[in-house]
Amino acid sequence: MDIQADRKVNRRQDLNSMFKRVGLKLKTDWQIYVLLLPALAFFFVFNYKPLYGIQIAFRNYKAAFGVTGSAWVGLKNFRDFFTSYYAGRLFINTFVLNLYGLLWGFPLPVLLAILLNQFRNQRFKAFTQTAIYVPHFISTVVMAGMLYLFLSPTNGIINHLMGTSTYFMLEPRWFRSLFIISDLWQHSGWNTILYLATLSAINPEIYEAATIDGATRLKKILHVDIPHLLPICTMMLILNAGSLMGSNTDKALLMSTSGNTPVSDIIGVYVYRMGLEKAQYSYTSAIGLCVNLINFVMIMSVNWFSRRIGETSLF
Amino acid sequence: MTAATKPVAKIRETRSDRIFNAVNTAFWIVVLAIVLYPLYLILIASVSDPDAVMMGRVLFKPVDFSLIGYEAVFRHRDLWNSYVNAIFYTLAGSALSLVVTLMAAYGLSRRFLAKGLFNFLIVFTMFFTGGLIPTFITLKDMGLYNTRIIMVIINCVSVWNLMVARTYIKTTLPEDLYEAAVVDGATHFVYFFRIVLPLSGTIIAVLSVYYGVARWNDYFTALVYIRDRVKLPLQTILREVLASLTTSTSSDAFFSAYANDTKGMTDAMRKAAVAKYCCIVVSTAPAVLLYIFMQKYFVKGVMIGSLKG
Known part of the structure; x- marks a missing residue:
């Protein structure tokens, strides 16, 4: 019993010190994230957002319905291409x-x-x-x-x-x-x-x-x-x-x-x-x-x- | 002729080495000729008489010196409008790229929580992209189509340049410097702005050339994202003038600009022939001159940055 209780306390202390360490790191390092932010925002808009837009390859994209609103056609576009001349x-x-x-x-x-x-x-x-x-x-x-x-x-x-x-x-x-x-x-x-x-x-x-x-x-x-x-x-x-x-x-x-x-x-x-x-x-x-x-x-x-x-x- | 008249080499080279050197030198003279002659040819053709150029008589020096081509270029309205646009896009875009890249490069050069994740998110974009059409639709949906903004913010950060800058900062600024600054109470912001930036002159020069030239030379972005003629950059207009089979048709900018001239069609055709060479000179000079002026910092900086740190 004693040993188990000790372990619990130890674990809690470990966790506490970990949080403390992370907190300490963030206290000084948040500025790094700020410095990275503009670049990340750029990559988000110009690289990651278009990844989401790839789904139009599986749809019949119509501008009026937008990316997610256009009809789903599965692999039709791929078939069309590979069977074309x-x-x-x-x-x-x-x-x-x-x-x-x-x-x-x-x-x-x-x-x-x-x-x-x-x-x-x-x-x-x-x-x-x-x-x-x-x-x-x-x-x-x-x-x-x-x-x-x-x-x-x-x-x-x-x-x-x-x-x-x-x-x-x-x-x-x-x-x-x-x-x-x-x-x-x-x-x-x-x-x-x-x-x-x-x-x-x-x-x-x-x-x-x-x-x-x-x-x-x-x-x-x-x-x-x-x-x-x-x-x-x-x-x-x-x-x-x-x-x-x-x-x-x-x-x-x-x-x-x-x-x-x-x-x-x-x-x-x-x-x-x-x-x-x-x-x-x-x-x-x-x-x-x-x-x-x-x-x-x-x-x-x-x-x-x-x-x-x-x-x-x-x- | 005798050994006495020859200067004595410090380390005597073997016979095979001397042959090697001679062959190597000859090889490089040929390479230099291949590299430089086309550029020289454009330069001399641009100041020669149109007839001589068309007859292929301009080979080694200008023939019948004339500035008729440059005159035509300077009176080409669309070209100058696009020239001004290109200057704006290049200056604004490169400045933005430079700031964003350097900030991120400093960030990535330090150790911090979840660095691996951020590194991955950035490097991944090198290997998998949305592709032309999904990117186009995404940006169009954001209202960026046919705006000057897109010409400034697109291609803002190149992963390659970011990695070069990161390596540079990591290898040229000693870790002790950072620790000393921290002891003196510097935060990352202070260290970056007060110490890293002032010491990064070389990499700033390299990145300015990289980003500046890439923007100046880019025509594809405008081809995809710009519709209004007044917003087009130089390269798109140049494409109309240069990269077409027709030497002079009614669609040719120079031809139509000069069809009303007193001497009429033949004169316009003659001008168009040299004006193309002049266009090349006028459009390429800024990029090449920038490179040559920055050359001193350039080679050194690229070499430091490109070595894996």
Whole structure:
């Protein structure tokens, strides 16, 4: 009896002290919550409220009835999409464009960072670094505009130099190459930042030791630089895997012309056209939800996989 | 020629290293040419004679210097209206983003109750979103469609920037500093405003460039959320001018603006050809110049922030 009563008292004291501790923490830490509040409010309105709005994918949304008032139609919108002529083409176009983009766009910045890191002349290195970041600051509209200008069949410099008059922006076979090449031009330099930061954090003693052991520059790259870059590369790959079904709608929309729709029609463009230009809100919400789910599953599985085989993972 | 005339290297490089260096330097000269030439070409084309540009004669330096394109751009009403709009959206939006992001970044850099939950709520938005249409409908239902407010508050916080700022604050401000401030009676507010902010110049510069350039270059938001022409930002008008196959049709802004000119249609077409290059210069200069001015803080700040802390 005595022991039990003692325990009760103890437990009560424990609880009391816990409340006290929490209270004490809140007394000083409430200001942290205040500082976080504006950001949380933003995420609530622009990210979490729309999550609730996803239900229109399962309804026949009519503006007059609102999100919750429109008729429930179950999976009809999903069926409509997957049985339509466009579904296959859209998935293939989106996936192929992203895959090619990743195959070229992922290794190039790593290579550039490694080679830039080899510069002895610091002034030339700094200049090069500044220069290769510049295209990143050009807007997508201007980038597309440059393509239209340089590739114009009548006035464009490319056709003048080659003595041809190819309709680059109209021919489907040029779309993907132009899309990816212009992306590489704009962002490869910029994307070296992360890798350069990683390389600059390598302990110089490792290089010194390698030099004393007679390692050439090439050997140092292979045996020092690349192993140090692997974890960050894995992380970037995981992040990129999560957007293999995503769409760079901005750019595809700007580059799509009447001629190249068979390949430039990607999911994001289709959702924009059908959703906003033709007001098929429910139908396009269903498509958006599918893509989101695919991307989510993809990033989770790649993350799971890389945690299984290596040590690197996002979470 | 002889060993005596050559400067003696501190550490003699091996033959393979010298070859490597030569190849590397050559490689980078090619890369720099690829990166910079298109930009240079736009610059020289914008001040050349329209005929020379259209004939492809402008390659290395301006041909028949003329400012006819810039003249056309400066008289383009819609463009200047949208330019002013873009300046407003960029300044107001970036200022808001900066304040909100820094506050949250400081919060997340400290330990507090239920931090894991808040972290999760924020990071989750990176991986799962409502998608274009549900977001559009939600914001429209809130009465934000076709308002200037949406152009300022949308994309207010980027999770990536928030994490960069958090890492920066965590790694550059020593924990002792916080403890010393607490001993002196500082609350979180006082510590944040009096100590963290004044010491975060670098990250403030980085975030201003990130947010500022993103807003200046954004055209998609206006495409989705703005209907009135007077509220459109620069990039949307630029899209009409630049990203179309037609070099000059009646819908082309430059053509219609100059169709009434005395010299008539051919003249308008000629102007439109160079005016596109001038538009690119006028619209891109602010973003690139901002980057170049901030460059000093920029590279350093990005590197500190992007390293995992």
